[in-house]
Amino acid sequence: MTPENLILTALALPLAACIACLIFAKQPNLRDGLTLLVSIALLGTVISILQQFQSGQVIEASWWNFNPGVAIAFKIEPLGLIFALVASSLWIATHIYGVGYMRGNNEKKHARFFACFAFAIFATMGIAFSANLLTLFLFYELLTISTYPLVAHKETPEAKAGGRTYLGILMSTSIVFLLTAIVWTYVITGTMDFTPGGILTGKTEAGFLAILLALFAFGIGKAALMPFHRWLPAAMVAPTPVSALLHAVAVVKAGVFSMLKIGVYIFGIDNLAATGASQWLMWLAAFSILAASLIAMQQDNLKRRLAYSTVSQLSYITLGVALASSMGAIGGGLHIVTHAFGKITLFMCAGAIYVATHKTEISQMRGLGKAMPFTFIAFGIGALSIIGLPPLGGSWSKWLLMVGAADAGQQVMIGVLMLSSALNVAYLLPIFARGFFDGSIKSDGDDGDDGGGDGGGDGGKSFRENLKEAPILCVLPPCLTAAGCLVLFFYAGKIEEFLAPIIMGGS
């Protein structure tokens, strides 16, 4: 296949899945099976793109001319490729999980759900491969819109309110700040292409650069930089697979990925370092990291706690950009991957717990680990990876970020990162610990049965029997992703190497 066709395929596959979901709305098995096949095919496509890319080919494609010199264009570069890999591989896991969750939980409107899901992946692929700001913006907005029905899926007043906050913040930040920033960039430089080394170098003075960076940083609301983070906890009303998608794969990662891409290819790391335009952003990111962690500690609702944790973790990546050092940028890129695997595990576990027990509050989960050992072990692995302990993937990205901070001469940031890790420990580990070590379930007095993955939640004979593992389709994916966290530890070096070219070239 020609490279251009590969990109086309990578975009067309999820779109086809979306349409197939709508066409076969009435045949659930056919629909879900087909989507699974497509998701696997997508991973295959992305991998073959990777192979071609590694063999040194330039892979790009462009279709419509939007403006003279500006087109809807795609180009493969390492950062995007990594992102696409993460998204496409996690789509498989999320899809399997979603099928289990939706069926196990008797949610309605499956077809719309999976169609929007696939469309969100389509938009994610577009973001990953975008070759210029316009294309990025296009898919960024498509992603927002396609995930809105997912957030408001339950159609309850709370879901609608959550959806409104979600859409309101993401849409308004992107329209007000991001669009302005993009047009301004275009007016200044006359181009919008992502170019290694940045396109703004020498085009404008430091003060303006800082303002422009602010427009981008706040404009990419999906990066959930404080004070525009509110949509993330608000979106927790969504079904859990959506939360997993939102918080681990597509939406938030699209945000920080865009941030990274813009930092690297539009501003240029060296340019940022030379002008110091990103100083303020670094402090803001540090503040976000700590503040969100502190808020997370106060949350009793598991998903909300995870959401604030995400806000905190995302700022790591923003920090990576703002440090304006090459190690920081690469660390940020790596963190996209490791955090994705870690956080999706946590969310899927939260969902599995909900499917099995309908519990959402952490305080209710004492001793649950004995009933659902697989879920809780996966949760533990994910948590440890987020905290950054070896031998899990998260440790490398945090390490690289610290190195980046040291390179940039920002010792304070090292302290921030370490403090944040401590906070992570404080809000993540207790959940895990309570599950196993905190006595038995108060309400029943009984101890739980051991885990076993038969089709659960059938509301059977006694309450005790309900306290088993969630359906296999809900338990398997988090175990897989947890294993992924482990594997990543050993492959982190490769990813780092792969990412290295992004900061070359310009300077």
Next chain:
Amino acid sequence: MAIDFDIDFILGHINYWLFVILMLTGLYIVVARGNLLKKIVGLNLFQVAVFMLYISMGKIGGGTAPILTGNPDEVYSNPLPHVLILTAIVVGIATTSLGLALIVRINESYGTIEEDEILELDHQKSQSEIIKVAKEASNDS
């Protein structure tokens, strides 16, 4: 540009000012009067005054109507404004007849041709729509 307000200027312009007064009277009737028919009369007045302004442009002192007599020394007034105004008069009567037809229809369905009363009736209808909507909303919940 300074203007000499001498007698020539005033005599040469007073007709314009009088047309302006006529126009304004017409315009005032249109915007200030509530009776729909009277508004149409006002419009006619307004337009006729504008026609006068046009026709006065074409007039040459000592000239005659632009119907050629064959006399080479004859001075003719400019025919172009006449043509324009012929068209405009026809457009005016077309508008008038349409407006009157509308008035007839309005009277049939509202029972009045006073603007205030029609506005009031329309307003009541909008209010009842809002109330209906509110009721349905409360029924739902």
Next chain:
Amino acid sequence: MELVLTSLLFFALVATAIAIALVRRLFAVVMLAGVFSLLAAMLFVLMDAVDVAFTEAAVGAGISTVLMLGTIALTARSEKQPASYSLVPLVIVVLTGLVLIYGTLDMPNFGSPDAPVQQHVGPDYIRKTPEDIHVPNVVTAVLASYRGYDTLGEVTVVFTAGLGVILLISGLGRRPRRRKREED
């Protein structure tokens, strides 16, 4: 003589206009409007626009009066006292008037042969009509030929109005035989 006549006409016109504004009986309003049109037609004759005068008399004093009387017959006889007076119309009118008066300041004197209007295009019609079209009435020549397209537009406007009135208050007439068949 002409001046006296013109002044008298003006006086009558203004008086009629003000009367129209004040009178509440619609029948009187319509009649006054007819009178206004007649006076205007006379003024048009004084300003050499005989065709216009003819048309204005036919339209203003004739058709529109008849139509308005017809409307009165179908609707109401007199205007009601408005509930409240507002200053807005007066402001609009005064502003319009100021702009108009401002505009008149640079106008050429009435009847001046040096006016741009008398230098460009207009005289060309008078000069060229005899050779191009061979009709003595230059107004007809301009109306039907030089600017014949405007007149096509004018006929279309009349057509539109007729069509509109039919649509609004009667409906398109059909051939009787066909109507019968449809009723069966």
Next chain:
Amino acid sequence: MDHHLILRVITKILVAPILLYGLYVQFHGDFGPGGGFQAGVIFAVGFILYGIVFGLRRLRQIFPDYVVHRLVALGVLIYAGTGIVNMALGGNFLDYNVLAEKGYQGQHWGIIAVELGVGVTVFGVMMAIFYSFAGRPPSLDDKEW
């Protein structure tokens, strides 16, 4: 108004000259004031007078609605059709010069044709409007005036 004998007699005497005058204005517009528009109005006035005095019903027998409505359309078509004929003969739209060998003769034909179109439409529209208004049930009696 059946009881107004004098009106009826006078109307009968008047209608014919009015129609004649209408024809005069229609075809004499090149030479004196007047033209299709005025002619159409005068023509219509003649019939409307007849209608007012002898009743709408009788007028409608002479000129049924559908004829009047077709006339409205026909006039515009005559006018625009003249333009189309000019185009077919190689001129621009409404360029009457191509209608005859000598330009001014063509102009004559053209002007007569378009004035006829104007007259027919105006006549038709006036009649149609009269029919429409007169055909509605009045809200006022004769006496209330």
Next chain:
Amino acid sequence: MMSLVENHAAILVVILPLIAAPLAMLFGNRNVAFLLSLAASAGSFLLSIYLLMLVKDGAVLAYHIGGWAPPLGIEYRVDAANALVLLIVAAISLAVLPYARTSIEKEIAEKNHTLFYACFLLCFTGLMGVTITGDAFNVFVFLEISSLSTYVLVALGAEKDRRALSAAYDYLVLGTIGATFFVIGLGLIYMATGTLNMVDLSERLASMEGNRTVRSAFAFIIIGMGLKLAIYPLHRWLPGAYTYAPSAVSAFLAATATKVAIYVVIRFMFSVFSIKFGFEQDTLKYIFFPFAVIAVFAASFIAVFQINVKRMLAYSSVAQIGYMLLGIALFSATGLSATLVHLFNHAVTKGALFLAIGAIIYQIGSPLMANMSGLGKKMPWTCAAIVVGGLSLIGVPGTVGFVSKWVLLMAALEAGLWPVSLMIVLSSLIAVVYVWKLVEILYLEPLPKDSQAREAPLSLLVPTWCLILATLWFGFAADFTVHVSDIAAQSLFDGKFGQDAIIMGTEGRS
């Protein structure tokens, strides 16, 4: 035959519907009338594409009607700017007509269908005539054709809601005042120059900046057209007219009538009067600019609180007109280009939205939001069309609305007007609110149990989706519209209307 069409394309584009209208009435059969209208619209559409292709790179065409050269006769003049507007009007007409055939069945008594088509054609004729002409007075004549037919078309909504009558009457009075103001303005410039031909006028006016008659004329022309195009404080007639007119008419008017009026304003401001005039620049700066901004915010804000969807869209139109005026007021070629792009884009979007809403009204019989809950399930295609159209109103990338906003933002930033660009983006947030209000009702509210709603018939869906696809297509492949608008804007800005034109047909006698 072919050469006949080629030589006379400029006039045929207007004459086809003009002749079709009386023909439709002559035949008196609604099917014949429909076919005639469709044929005339299609013909005009093809011809306007042909014209646009001829002028899209900056040429100017002229056609001397009656064989008389201007300024004696009337001429038609086509450049990129008005060719684009012609295309908009013709395309929308072609899309709306098949839709109307079905939609009027429930809105207009059957005996009136023939005349409805004739009236529609006349409105179409008028708009085309206004756009293409190079003669100032001819603008007035064709403007009145379109206005009078519009009043009738709006009043036809009275069978469903009598408020259509009062709306039509209001429109008639205000429209006639506007037209009369316009005529006064024309009279004043005629008095100052002695001519009515636009090119001739611009040549003669170029040196008359200080002339008070000219200034006053400018004011009257702008206010007169301002009434027609519903510049903010003069917009009173618009919401009523758009709300109560039959669906097809609302769509047609919303997509074309105000666009043509904007075009006329641009033509007079840039081609007839010279943009070098100080008073004109002051007008842009102190009148257009603030009112455009107020329009955008106030009208969008009012739209949020409407319970009638058509009224909401109508107010949104007032707001969108504000964007177009903003583009003009920026006083640069890019700004003007933004206006022209938005003319096209908004026509497509708003047309599609009104058609889609019309399809819903066709099925449920009510334009009130409260009656539309949960329809997303029953009418998926119609509601999807509304979503896409709504996204375009917001300005989401991938739709034409984004292209407009893009160019407008670029113009504002190029002019260094920071606050303006901020206002543009902020105002589109209000659009998010009202669009999303509707989307939530359509998709997230429960469907009433007794709902009889079904998907709209294909005859309504196909035209709607044609426009929606155009919304998407020109949102991606924007270079065509942007290119044409750039050329048009540049030539307007440079006052190129008067350049030597290619004569179509035979050259007129002078």
